[in-house]
Amino acid sequence: MRLDVVSIFPEYLAALDLSLVGKAAKSGLLDVRVHDLREWTYDRHRTVDDTPYGGGAGMVMKPEPWGEALDAVAPADGPSQPRLIVPTPAGRPFTQELAYELAAEPWLAFACGRYEGIDARVAAHAAERMRVDEVSIGDYVLNGGEVAVLVIVEAVARLLPGVIGNPESLSEESHSGDGLLEYPVYTKPPTWRGHAVPDVLLSGNHGLVAQWRHHESVRRTAERRPDLLAAWGAAVADKDDAVS
Numbered sequence: 001m002r003l004d005v006v007s008i009f010p011e012y013l014a015a016l017d018l019s020l021v022g023k024a025a026k027s028g029l030l031d032v033r034v035h036d037l038r039e040w041t042y043d044r045h046r047t048v049d050d051t052p053y054g055g056g057a058g059m060v061m062k063p064e065p066w067g068e069a070l071d072a073v074a075p076a077d078g079p080s081q082p083r084l085i086v087p088t089p090a091g092r093p094f095t096q097e098l099a100y101e102l103a104a105e106p107w108l109a110f111a112c113g114r115y116e117g118i119d120a121r122v123a124a125h126a127a128e129r130m131r132v133d134e135v136s137i138g139d140y141v142l143n144g145g146e147v148a149v150l151v152i153v154e155a156v157a158r159l160l161p162g163v164i165g166n167p168e169s170l171s172e173e174s175h176s177g178d179g180l181l182e183y184p185v186y187t188k189p190p191t192w193r194g195h196a197v198p199d200v201l202l203s204g205n206h207g208l209v210a211q212w213r214h215h216e217s218v219r220r221t222a223e224r225r226p227d228l229l230a231a232w233g234a235a236v237a238d239k240d241d242a243v244s
C-alpha cells in the first residue's frame, strides 16, 4: 500500500517512521511519502491561507497550493488514482468498518488541513478524478488533520497482512468481531499490590474462561457503550430469527 500525506507540518508525521507503521514501511509493506504543502507556494511568505468568504473568524486554506500538491502527488493523467482522505470535524465517523475498507485500497492520500479547514473546492475538484472521503475521528475538535491521519494510518496499517504478528488477535478486539467491547486482560504475577487475577483465568478450564470473558465483554459494553450493546442485542436477535 502506498500512503501519501500532505501537510504544512510534515514533521508531525515523523511518528509514521516508528513502531508498527515504521516496521511495515521498512519491510516494504507500506510506501509512506510525506509532502510539505508549502512546496507548492511561490510567494515570499509561502502563504497557504486567506480570509473566509462570507466573513467569520479564522482563516481558510487556499485551494491553489492544494490543487498543485494533489496534481504532483497523483497526476490526473497517471495510470491510477488514490483514495483521498480528508480529516475534518464535519466528516463522517471513522470506524473500524471504514478502517477495513481502507486497508483494501492500494493507494491512500491524506490531506491534512489546518486553520478553519481547506477551501471546499479542493475536495470537490479532487472528486472529479478520485474517490474522496471526508472523515472525523471523533466528536471533539483538534487544531488540524495531522493527529487524525496518525490515528487512521495506524488503524488501517495494523489490518494489512503481515503487519502485526498475530492476526488472530484482530478478531477479538473491541469494535471488531462480535461488536462488544473487549474483556479485561491480565498477566503475571497472579497477585499484584493486593489485586488478584480472577480465579477462573487460573483454572485452566477453557470453557469457563470463554464464558467469563463473554460475560465481562457484555458487562463492560453495558456500562460504557450501551449503544453498542443495543446493536449487538439486535444482531443476536436477527441471527436467532434466521435460524428458527
Ligand SMILES: N#Cc1c(-c2ccc3ccn(Cc4cccnc4)c3c2)n[nH]c1N
Pocket: 087, 088, 089, 091, 112, 113, 114, 115, 116, 117, 118, 135, 136, 137, 138, 139, 140, 141, 142, 143, 144, 145, 146, 148
Ligand atoms: N478528523 C478530525 C477532526 C478534527 C480536525 C481535522 C482537520 C482539521 C483542519 C483544521 N481543523 C481545525 C478546525 C477546527 C474547528 C473547525 N474546523 C476546523 C481541523 C480539525 N477535529 N476534530 C476531529 N475529530
